[in-house]
Structures are given as structure tokens and as C-alpha cells.
Amino acid sequence: SYVLTQPPSVSVAPGKTASIICGGDNIGSKSVHWYQQRPGQAPVLVVYDDSNRPSGIPERFSGSNSGNTATLIISRVEAGDEADYYCQVWDSTSDRHYVFGSGTKVTVL
């Protein structure tokens, strides 16, 4: 089964930029999606298809994907961005299903 690897935590000062990486074998060939999950809430899609933002998501959220690493970038970080972030791909190589990374806790200092 396909495996996605994320760092457990990232800390960032307000107004700075946070980068959250998601590693996977040749992940650049897949579409990567990112979800934000605040405590006690369901996940919310913040970036889809590597670098696209759903309506209502601030332009501060962006993404990239190449080689073995996908990246979620949060610019001008705000206190409200403190949350867990998960990357996700669709594994179509064996059983078709949805694979999540282990999640990264973003702490705003």
C-alpha cells in the first residue's frame, strides 16, 4: 500500500511562512490534496490537485508537487492557522482507496 510521510510538527511565528512536506514514492505523478483539521472539527479541504484552492480558502494557502515531495505553504501565518494538516492521494495501484499522510501539527508561536 502507498505510504505518505509527514513531519509530526512545524512551528512558525505569526506573519512568517510555514512549509509542510509530504513524502511519497514518485508522488509527483499523483494529485495531492491537503486538509486542515482544527480541534474538534471535521477536516476541511484547503488545497486540491497539488496547487488549487477551493473557494473560500485564502490565497495564503498554496501547494506544489514534484518528484518524491509535495509541499503545502502557508504564507503570512495567522493564529487561526494553528491546526493539523493532512496530505492525501488516491491509491489506484492495487485496491482503489484514499491514503492519508500521518498529519502535521502546525503551531503558531
Add this chain to the structure above:
Amino acid sequence: EVQLVESGGDLVQPGGSLRLSCAASGFSVTDNFLTWVRQAPGKGLECVSVIYNDGSAFYAASVKGRFTILRDHSKNTLYLQMKSLTPEDTALYYCARVRVTLIENWGQGTLVTVSS
């Protein structure tokens, strides 16, 4: 507007059974991919089952043979039938609607606790 409302979570003893329901509105459960994603306390997200619009299904290795995903067109409802539950199945279970490769809509979750 798409809405997903889960129910059926409860405290159950090890070895017990439970059926989760997910009432859908704003779309047809038979025309979409749907999935159950669970989150154990303090842990990450895990896709445990998917049902595709052709009726075929995926089950994670951890639940295969114990969980069954079903849908009822007349009630526009998705189900997850669970048996032989263990403490490792304790989690918040989310019902979600899929769009191609991503999860587009989530419910608020229903809590399953397996404990004696």
C-alpha cells in the same frame, strides 16, 4: 447543498457489533463514491472503507472481513456494519463524499468506543 449526518456511534463491548448510518442530502448515494474515514483519539485519519458507484467496495486490511459498507437508495443513506469489534476500532467515524481522487464533503462524525 450537500449534507452528511452520521449516527449510530455508541459504547460497545469487545466482540460486539454496531451499525453506523450516514444520512445524505443534496446528492444521490448511488451516483457517488462514498467513504468511511476514522480517527482514533489523538491519531490521524484512516480510510477504512469505500463504496463506488458501481457497488464495488474497498476495505482496509484492519477491518476486512469484519466491516461491511452498504447503501440504501430509497433512504439515501450509507451504512457501515461492524462486527467483532476490538478496542483498536475505537475512533470517531466520518462519512464522506468523494469527488474523483479527493474527499469533497465530510460529516461531523460519530464516536465508537469499544471497551468493557
